[in-house]
Amino acid sequence: MPLLGLLPRRAWASLLSQLLRPPCASCTGAVRCQSQGTRDLSPQHMVVREKILDLVISCFKRHGAKGMDTPAFELKETLTEKYGEDSGLMYDLKDQGGELLSLRYDLTVPFARYLAMNKVKKMKRYHVGKVWRRESPTIVQGRYREFCQCDFDIAGQFDPMIPDAECLKIMCEILSGLQLGDFLIKVNDRRIVDGMFAVCGVPESKFRAICSSIDKLDKMAWKDVRHEMVVKKGLAPEVADRIGDYVQCHGGVSLVEQMFQDPRLSQNKQALEGLGDLKLLFEYLTLFGIADKISFDLSLARGLDYYTGVIYEAVLLQTPTQAGEEPLNVGSVAAGGRYDGLVGMFDPKGHKVPCVGLSIGVERIFYIVEQRMKTKGEKVRTTETQVFVATPQKNFLQERLKLIAELWDSGIKAEMLYKNNPKLLTQLHYCESTGIPLVVIIGEQELKEGVIKIRSVASREEVAIKRENFVAEIQKRLSES
């Protein structure tokens, strides 16, 4: 240790990161093959992802959102001072041509930059894309340095809490639709958080730092968060204790009423504004039929700098534990809030465009669904092939090529083995192992009789169909199944 202590900080980090590298199946000691904290997505992963993303995107479209995309990297200056304590986790690009660039850290800041740059005053958009964060990889919980985010945001000046309520409705629709088990959405307001800090005696210069500490309450005990606030961030112990009283409070709309009466909080203008909006929000959530899923929670702070109003975070209450299924602790699976000042930061004249949005933590959802499938021993097909073209005899490559081209040209998903003379058993095994339901067979007898044999892989039944009708017959069978 004393020796290591002599190394410069950077060399230390490098050494440590190499020690922490997860082992790689094919690497010898000398060969490294992938950047740490990243991974490939196999066909099995992709099938699960595609299903989940389809559900998420169709919900976003149901709410009238338009699609959009931004580049993987932004000018570094676009991203700085937006993420509070997490800014150090940004990936920077090497300066190869006079521009300082960073990989995007979320989809929200690029969206705000887009609105300002194009002078868009109103927009409801969704964005599904990768983001990158240099977090120490704790791969156990499905946390990677490259991950997918699914964002929905509403930009524009509207009457209060209507778009905000829709964001919560969307989170409910998605989490219900994915059947992940019971969930709860914690709600708070940045103005209530700041008001609480003010009335507890936190100096204004420490607001964001203390906010980051509070944000850790879902992973750390109050004792440890208090320790961080007092020892690391220099907060007076009695101030920390006052905060401690508040952050234990959570409940429904009645807690909102209760806080209106709170002797300290009710003296703070900001907090009152936040409470007023939350009251209205609960009214709309009741009309949407989702108020029972929402909990006003004073411990919710959200670490990011850019929030200005309502904030929320969805947590899974439990995952249905089948026999043998390990209980999963995945933390928050969706989150978001209102950020009315961010767009103005990119506008040369500071013109503001109020925004509210949400982000679905799809990586965690992928992980849960994959774990559940693993426990159940569920298998997924990684291809969609409907028909296999086979032959029992040698020298039938030409006929197979003609047949498969006909199938492809008719829009039928078809495969064959890339062999001149494959064995029939090999061909049928391939269908069984990959789940292809139908086989068309061409051999000497079929050629002589001008027919094609169609075989059902499941029942092993075979029928002969006239050569000229075989595509139609297959289409009929596929439409029936």
Place this chain on the structure above:
Amino acid sequence: MPLLGLLPRRAWASLLSQLLRPPCASCTGAVRCQSQGTRDLSPQHMVVREKILDLVISCFKRHGAKGMDTPAFELKETLTEKYGEDSGLMYDLKDQGGELLSLRYDLTVPFARYLAMNKVKKMKRYHVGKVWRRESPTIVQGRYREFCQCDFDIAGQFDPMIPDAECLKIMCEILSGLQLGDFLIKVNDRRIVDGMFAVCGVPESKFRAICSSIDKLDKMAWKDVRHEMVVKKGLAPEVADRIGDYVQCHGGVSLVEQMFQDPRLSQNKQALEGLGDLKLLFEYLTLFGIADKISFDLSLARGLDYYTGVIYEAVLLQTPTQAGEEPLNVGSVAAGGRYDGLVGMFDPKGHKVPCVGLSIGVERIFYIVEQRMKTKGEKVRTTETQVFVATPQKNFLQERLKLIAELWDSGIKAEMLYKNNPKLLTQLHYCESTGIPLVVIIGEQELKEGVIKIRSVASREEVAIKRENFVAEIQKRLSES
């Protein structure tokens, strides 16, 4: 200019890049908002992309491919020495933790790394994803530094030319399906290229460099390519002229036969192997019914280092020029080839996995389709909203929220304005301008009578439906339309 000459190379590049920056709508001189050569994709772009990518992906699936994804960045060593002269165009990441990383330059090298790392010996996969190249941005032709690629590859040891023929079939299916007008696929073989170099007297050490020059023949005249080969790359003029004779040749299978008889080429073992494979390929292409789309073209070289056998490139012959449509020169729209050695470069023991694949140049295709739509004045809907919830009176927010939640919960795509008391005309205008076909209207009269009015935006007809039946009625109308 003399002054500028004194600047260090890097400062020069930086200055130049700033001068070349395309002007940005919202930037003042002091504010830069996006990295050069990149761009945002607006909802209009996204709709076009989604349609084209759907067609491409469904073709890949029709041929039995599995989906896959790899990280945006790889260890730099994975990517080095794979791309010939283009290697300098790679984006490197800043060293922030001991790893040297680069953004992926194509999807082929990561695929080969994946196969080697996971010891996969056989796989048919597609991959749609972004890649990054630091090319000088010539944005006119739809060339950006970040762009999307759609790759299909077949890995595995199979009988010759069967997977290769399927790749060409896929290119034909996609280009026909997209209705981009007439196209041609140029085919050659790396072994024929190398054989041609050998018999013309190119020193073996110059093979790859001369290959890169030949590759420019679709953009440069022979005269200029010859100049590059002789002056820049030090090739003897008479050698260059011998090459010149060959690279003018293109034709069908008869040219393959002719080259078999070529006095010089027929002396080269490699070239003969390539010609043999091309002959077999043409046989299979004829069975697939696409031989008329294929041209054996000795000027096709493909610049990338990793090709070892058949190579191909699809070009659009013309775009149907409507009145007023500018003729488009977009160059190649799809390309690929066989690379039997690449996987072995990542395997500690050098085990080879032969591969053949293709890449669709979707960015160019997006550009063509967008230009065509612009010329025709075609508009696309950027949302899919089916129903709008409106009111003619004040104080109907609560009713509207209840109605829209019912629609969403029934899976119907619905929107409303985020205003407490919007004007009816504003609401109807919104439907017309965004293409929403149906409006449900709730007002005092409807509330009293227990009905909802359903209005067709196109015909302006309105009918009153009992409150409890309105969702069913809307579902009926939507299924009919």
